[in-house]
Amino acid sequence: MEVYSIRPLLAPMISIVCAILIFWRGDNTFLRRSLSISASIIKWIVVFSMLPGSLAGKIYVTQLVPFTPGISILLRVDALGMFFGMVSSTLWVITTIYAIGYMEGEHARKRFFAFFALCVSTTVGIAFAGNMFTLFVFYEMLTVCTYPLVIHEETPEAMKAGRKYLVYTLTGGSFILFATALTFSLSGTVSFSQPGILSINSGVGILAVLFAMFMLGFGVKSAIMPLHGWLPSAMVAPTPVSSLLHAVAVVKAGVFGITRVTYNIFGVSLLKEMASKGINVAYILMWAAMITIICGSLMALMQDNLKKRLAYSTISQLSYIVLGVSLLTPDGAAGGIVHIVNQAFMKITMFFVAGAIYKKTHKKNISEMHGIGHKMPITMATFTVASLGMMGLPPTAGFISKWYLCLGALDAGQIIAVVVLLISSFLNAAYFLPIVYRAYFVKPPDGDVTTDEAHWTLLLPCVICSLYVIALGLFADLPFVPLALVREAVKQFFVL
C-alpha cells in the first residue's frame, strides 16, 4: 500500500540543510557540534517514525520532480529502503559523537562535518530512491561528496588514494549509467517493482550483458574482487570516515544497488528463467562473491596496519551480503540483507577501536599493540565482542547472518557456499583473535599496565555498538529489530 508522505524527502533534506549551515557558520565549534548532533538526531527520529508503517507493509512515497516522460526523481520507502535508511541514520548519530571527539584538534573541521552530513544525506537518498535513475543520481553524488573526506589529510598519500577512489567509483558509475539507460530502453521504465521490470523477451544475451554491467558498476563500491583496490587505499582517511563511510554508507550503497538490481530490476523469476536458458548470471555472481570472501580474508591475514586489516575484512564480509543475494532463496536473501546491519555494527565497533587506539597511543600497526588491553580494557573488550561477531559465534549478530546464509545455501543446494562460509569463519578467527590475544595476554613492552582509556566521546560509541551487536544476536526475533524488516523485504521480493 503506497502512502504519500513528506518524510522520505525530509530525511535527506535535514542533513543537506545541516551541511549548508555548517558551511555558513561552522567556524564556531559549539555551533558546529550542536548542529551535527541535533541534525543527526532529528533525522533519526524522522526515519524511525516510518518504521511501524514499514513493518505493516506501507510504502511511503514522495515524488520530487518529473524528469522526462516515464522517469522522475522519486523517493519511495519500501522495506529494504527503510532498512538501509535506518542503518545509516542510526550510525550517523553514533559516528557524529565519535567524530566530535576524534576530530578535536584536526584541521578543516568545518569542511569535514559539512561533507560528512552531505554523505549521509546522499546515502539516505540511495536508500529511499524509488527508481534506478534516482538511485544513480544519489550514487554519483555520494561519490563526489566522499572525495573531500577521503583526502582530508591533504598529504600526497591521501591525494593518491582520493584519485584512485574517484577513478574506480566513477568508472563504476559510468557502467551503471549505461546500464540504467539500457534498462530504460528495453523496458520503458526504471522504477523498482516486484518482481522486476525486465522480461525474457529482450533476449538472454543482452540481459546477461546488462546484468554484468550493473554488477561491474555496483561491484566497485561493494569491493567485489578485483574491483576492490580503492578500499584499502582509502583507509588513509580519518577514522570516522573509514568507519561510517567505508564500513557502512559507501560500500553498503554498492551492495544495496546489487540487491535492488537483482530483486527489483531483474527479479527472481527472470534470473531463474535465464538460468534455465543456459546463462546463470546469479551463479557467476555467487562465485565472484565466494572468491572475494576467501581472498579478502587471506589478504587481511597479511596486513599489519590495523585499519588495512579491517579494510580487507570488510571486503570479505561485504561479499557475504552479495553471496546471500545471489543465492536467490528467501533465507539466503534474508541472511545477506540482515548482514548489512550486522556487519555494519561489528565493523564500525572495530574501526572505532582502531581510531581510539590511534588517538590515544598513535599506534597504527598490530605489531605495536602488545598489551593494549591492559591500558584500554573497555575498548578492547568491545573489539573482542566484535571479533566474535565476525566469526559468527552465537549469541552475537554475526551468528544470525551466518545461520540464515547457510540455510539459504542449503535451500539452493550450494553446499560449496556453506563450506566457504565455514572456512571464512575460521579465517576470521585467524586474523582477529591474534589481535585480542596480543592485547590481553602479552605484557606491554614498557610494563606499564595502568588503565588509560580514550576520551568518553570515543569510548561510548564503541560500547553502544558492541552492546548492540550482542542485542542483535540475542533478541533477533523480536519485532522492531532489523530482522523483522528484512523478513518484510524478503516477503516482497519472493512474493511470499
Place this chain on the structure above:
Amino acid sequence: MIEFSQHCPVLMTITLIIGGALTPIVSISRKKFSFWWAFFVSLLAFFFCSCAVWRLYTMGPISYWLSGWEPPYGIEVYFDYVSTITFLMTALGILVIVYSKRYILHDISEEKLPTYYTLVLLILGGMVGFSVTGDMFNLYVFLEILSLSGYALIAITEEKLNAMASFKYLVMGSVSSVSVLLGVALLYNVTGTLNMADIALRLQQFGPTTAVYVALVLFIIGFSVKAALFPVHAWLPDAHALAPSPVSALLSGLVIKIGIVGMLRVLYCVYKLGGPVDFTSVTNFMGWLAAVTVLVGAFFAFFQDDIKMIFAYSSISNIGYILMGISLVSFTQPERGYLGMMGGLVHVFNHAIIKSTLFLCAGALIYKTGFRKLSDLRGIGKKMPITCGVLTIAALSIAGIPPTAGFICKWYIILGTIEFGKPIFAVALLLGAMLVFAYYIKIINALFFREPNESITEVDEAPLSMLVPIIILAIGCLVMGIFAYLPLAVIRPAAATMLGLPSTYLPLGG
C-alpha cells in the same frame, strides 16, 4: 501584444546591431558611459527576445517578411524553435556585459571601452541575426559580422600572443566563411533562390545533383570550423584562452554554437531528412569525428596548466557531445534520432551556461590574483570561497555529475546511441566524461586542497558586479539539472521539428 510580438525577432537583431554601432557616438564625452549604454541595449534586446519566445510557444513559429515583401522575393526572418537559443544569447549577453564593467579595465585602457562594448553588441547581434534569419545570404552576412567582431575582441588587449591567436582564428575563420559563401552560391545557382524554405522546396524538384552534394560538404566544412570539430579545432584553444575572460565566455559559450546552429539549419531545414539528398553518410562520418573530438579535447586538456586553456580544450570535447547528439539521425526513420537530437540540443543550452560560468570564474581569479596557472592559483579557495565554490559547481556540471545540468545531455545521448544501435559512441562519451572529470578534479584539488601559494597574500572575494553574474549562472547550472523538465519542455519541439516530426511529438523517455 500579438501584433507587437511578431516584430520582435527583427527588433532584437536591429537593436543589437544599431545599438552597437551607436556606442562610440553616445559615449564620446564619457567613455565609461558606454557600459550603461551597452547594458541598456542588451536589456532591450532581451526584452524583445522574451516577447518573441513567448509568442513562439503560444502561437508557433514567427515568419516575418521584411518591409512586407513576400518571400522568396523579400527577406524572411524566421523565428522557430531552434531560434530559442537567442534567448540564451541575449540573457548571457547581459550577464557578460555586467561582468565586464569591472573586469575589462583589467585588460584594456579606458580609451577603448566604447570599442569593446561596440564589438560585444555586434557579436551578439550577429549571433542573434544568424539564428533567426530565413535567408541563406543573410546567414552568411551575420556569420561574417560575428566572426569579424570575434577576431577583433580577441586582439583587443594588444598583446602579441593575442594578435597571433586572433590571426590564427582569422585564417581558419576565413576558410570557413568562404566555404559557406561558396555553398550558398552553389545552391543559388541550382535553385535560383536564397530563401531557405524555398530552397528546400525546389531541391525536391531538382533532385540530388553533384552541385547540391558539393554545397552540402562545403557547408559542413564551413560550420565544422566554426564549431571546432576535430581536425579543424586547432584555432580554438589559443583564441578562447587568451581572449579577455568575458569574451572567452561569449566565444566558448555561444559563438562555437553558431557552427551547430548553422549545421542544424542546413541539414534539417534546407536539405531535410527524407528530402532529395540522403546525407546520412555525412552525418555518420560526423558522428565518428564527434566521438574523436570528445576524446581529443579531453585528452589534450589533461596536459594544460593554464586554467583557461583547460576550459578551452574542454569546449572542444563538449562540442563533440553536441555534434554526436545531432548526428545520430536516420534518414528513413526520423524518430530514431529523436533522443540523440534532444541530448545534443539540450547541451547547446547547458554547455553555454556551464562554460560561461567557468570562464567568468577563471576571470575573477585572474582579476584578483593576476595568476592564471593552476600551480600559482593553489589554495585560493580559502580566500575566494564563493568564486571557487561556483567554479566547483560548474566543474561538476561539465563532468556530467547528476543532478547538475551537464548530466542531462549524457543521459539523452546514451539513450540515443542505444536507440540508434551504436553503443560505441556512448563508450566514447563516457570515457570522455571521465577524462574531463579527471582534469577538473585537478583544478578543484589545486583550488581547495593544496598548500596555499604564499605570494598571494591580500586577496579577497571578487567585486559584486562580477559575483552576481557568476552566481546567477551557477544557479542556472543547478536548476537546469534538477528541474530539467523545464528546459526539456522548451527544447522538445525544436528537436522534433528538426527531424520533421510534429512539434508535439513526445515518445516515452523523450
